[in-house]
Amino acid sequence: MAADKKTPKKASGFNAFIDKKYIPLDNKIKIVIALALIIVPVALFYFLLYSPTDKQIQQLAKQKESLQAEIAKAKKAAAELSKIEADKAKTEELFKETATLLPKTKEIPALLRNISDLGKGAGLDFLSFKPGAEVPKDFYAEIPIDIQIDGPYHNMGYFLDQVSKLERIVTVDNIQMSGARKEGAEMLLKSSCRLKTYRFTGVQQQAPEQKGRRR
Structure with a gap:
């Protein structure tokens, strides 16, 4: 008769804990319980902490892009305003020079x-x-x-x-x-x-x- 495969120490320890704490269970049920103990905390972490934080990061990224676009518009408007003011100053100076050539x-x-x-x-x-x-x-x-x-x-x-x-x-x-x-x-x-x-x-x-x- 073939020798039984050795059960890993961690798994046997977990089985012993389950058998002692509650009642002897089938190995499949024990595996389901073990997976649940692993998956549930991960799921809770994802839905309660990671997912909201990820959404906030995405929203902040969009807000950053929007602010950068507004800043770019403001810089462009400031550059155009400076040019308009410079043109206005030149026009006013030319107007004054021309006015001196016209007698009162x-x-x-x-x-x-x-x-x-x-x-x-x-x-x-x-x-x-x-x-x-x-x-x-x-x-x-x-x-x-x-x-x-x-x-x-x-x-x-x-x-x-x-x-x-x-x-x-x-x-x-x-x-x-x-x-x-x-x-x-x-x-x-x-x-x-x-x-x-x-x-x-x-x-x-x-x-x-x-x-x-x-x-």
Whole structure:
């Protein structure tokens, strides 16, 4: 008869404990009880401690990702804001520089006298010098000046060149020349043109309201 296999010491000790504590049981039942004693604590640990903690870790990971995304958005917005502020500062500086080139109301008469003096200094005779009504624009007003002058052709060119070099902005438009005649070595003619200077107002023009459609 074959010799019985030796039962491990730990298993025999457990069997002896069960048999002594309770009643002799079948080995299969003893194995089930042993497994239950091992599995139940592990299951309790998983469901009571590990599983909730794992869920919390996952939630915290999601919150971390969300916060990182918000931080990235905030950094991008801050960078864009810095650029906008820099552009705004440049625009304001350019606006101030441009505004200094536009005469204010009290400076207009002196500017007109300056233009008249340039013409006379160039040897031209003013036949007419008529400042027109202001034309409102965005942040400035346009002041037209219709002039008619008589004198040498080259002197006319010199006069217009000096006008273009004035500190304040003055433009020349619609130049017309007629009545050419020769006096000695000079070719004289009559010229007319419209000069335009500009006055700073700082007022933006509002677009006209559109009338409602008729039914």
